[in-house]
Amino acid sequence: MRIVVSVKQIIDPELPSSQFKIDPGTKRQQPDGHPLVISPYDENALELALQLKAQTSGHVTVLSAGQSSAVSALRKGLAMGADEAALISDPALEGSDAFGIAAALAHGIQKLGSPDLVLCGCESGDWADRIVGPILAEALGIPCITYVARVEKQNGRLQAQRVVEEGYEIWEVTSPALLTILSHELNVPRYPKVKDIMAASRRPIPTWSLSDIGLEAGRIGKAVTRVEIESLSLPTRESHCEFLEGEPDEQVATLIAKLREKKVI
Amino acid sequence: MAGIFVLAKIQNGAPSRSTLELVGSAQKLATGLQEPLSAGLLGQGDAALLYAYGVETVYRVDHSLLKEYQADLYLLALDRIARTAEPRIILLPGDSLGRDLAARVAFRLEAGIITEVVDIDVDGGGKNLRFTRQAYGGKAVSAIVPKVFPLVVTLKPRTFDPAARAGDRSGTEIPIEVPLDAAQARTRLVKRVQEETTGVKLEDAPVVVSGGRGLGGPEGFNLLVELARVLKGAVGASRAATDAGWVPSSMQVGQTGKTVSPDLYIAIGISGATQHVAGISGAKTIVAINADPEASIFKVAHLGIVGDYKAIIPPLIAKCRELVGG
């Protein structure tokens, strides 16, 4: 089974708010030298791909669209166990929306050959639009199942566990298909071994321009976005926490009194 | 191209809660932009229930293959409705259905798309149309404006007030024939599994008791279930707790998980990452119980107890029982 995992490199999303600054010019987070990571759900997707590979003697490629820095995300993918990596990077990509990114990824995937399975994160750790995966599926003309926590192979078909409000659903699909992946106890990303990190650091990673993947520059980029980010600002949050002091019994008694005062219990 | 369109659902003889949230925002857009308001119904359901909320036209695709949700067939039906109704703005819920369909509908209609919207600005003349959503896991908010129409918009659940009834009104129902064939469904539902702990739906619960990594293991949730039962509430969890497999993913509260807006939210052993807080901004009173006085959760909580939950929850359950009992 040939699997492509689409990974986005982002600034570590778990940094505390106190370190979060906005660049008013680009209306994006100021990089400030913060660590760059693979968007968390994409790492879950890669872990799942590596598990499927182990079961089915597959081949896993990690693919990213972004700046040259994204090579380090792809190197991590190789160190975790991916067989191949490719980066789509071109100045014309700058400022693209999800449709532009998905078009670039679709062309990159076609260049890699026809995969049996494409995995994306269910939502990116920075903008969390939740749309690149389903748009990519449309661009590739393949079915899509979103918010998938687990995947199993059953008589040549894939069974995907999709998390929904009431619980979960099992959907069956035949390859090729695209799944967007959610974190789950069984797809916790593995830590790469030091020797694999060393080996990955020596692997050449091809960087493709738009002409390499056969995409016209006019179809992507800032000029053809369908929506525009007008502003990015810090949320206003005003709340004051009243700490309840004393021994547990006193704290509980005060809590109950306060909640009864507020008429919430 | 004109009009505001919502995908509606009639459940147990009434518009679903998420439909009412969509219609409420659609009314505001329709008034602000002075454009008509229409809705789509896939399958059965009384259209008059929607007219009562100001919907003027209901487009219906009734087909036996639409009884159960299946993305490909729903997409074909929705695409056909949109091409017939030609709305400028299509509102979809930001729940699992909207997360599944919205981007694909936008692709097929060559529409713009803005997801997980938490606020809509529209002035009388309709010149200014602006949608607000969170970004960077709730560390920022962004105002987004459309450059093209049609525009697909998904609304973050439990964020907008449900629509108010507009009174007895009439409307027009337009049936749409869509030739659907089972072979067009590229995915097949094998089974659907329900997960519930206290019998109260998390999204609807007036009280939510949530636990995080600080509970130290799945056993900690037994205490939380007990507390939730006494308070007639539901149990939620942080992603750390669902990722650890302590409780099912459908109990996750936050950016990826559910949005809840209870009267009382009790966060136990949860640090208060912005992605978790993104799911509780509508909670009226937030209580945090955490061993670390510096935990971020205290920045959003109204009442805080610093301590080990194991020492606090048992007496809390006992006291609440006394209250309920007598």
Ligand SMILES: Cc1cc2nc3c(=O)[nH]c(=O)nc-3n(C[C@H](O)[C@H](O)[C@H](O)COP(=O)(O)OP(=O)(O)OC[C@H]3O[C@@H](n4cnc5c(N)ncnc54)[C@H](O)[C@@H]3O)c2cc1C
């Ligand atoms: C794209 C993205 C989406 C995300 N979506 C979500 C989401 O939907 N929901 C969500 O919750 N998270 C989400 N997260 C993850 C989020 O960033 C945090 O990692 C997560 O919320 C942390 O969970 P936690 O608070 O349980 O764990 P921790 O951050 O580890 O906090 C545990 C807390 O327990 C306290 N504690 C320890 N022992 C005790 C004790 N005995 N008694 C009392 N307190 C104790 C500690 O002081 C600590 O504050 C998302 C992250 C990303 C990047």
Ligand SMILES: Nc1ncnc2c1ncn2[C@@H]1O[C@H](COP(=O)(O)O)[C@@H](O)[C@H]1O
């Ligand atoms: N620049 C990118 N390169 C590779 N994959 C991406 C990129 N942007 C988004 N994706 C994929 O699409 C998913 C959803 O992104 P989003 O629509 O931004 O929430 C991510 O988790 C990735 O798998």
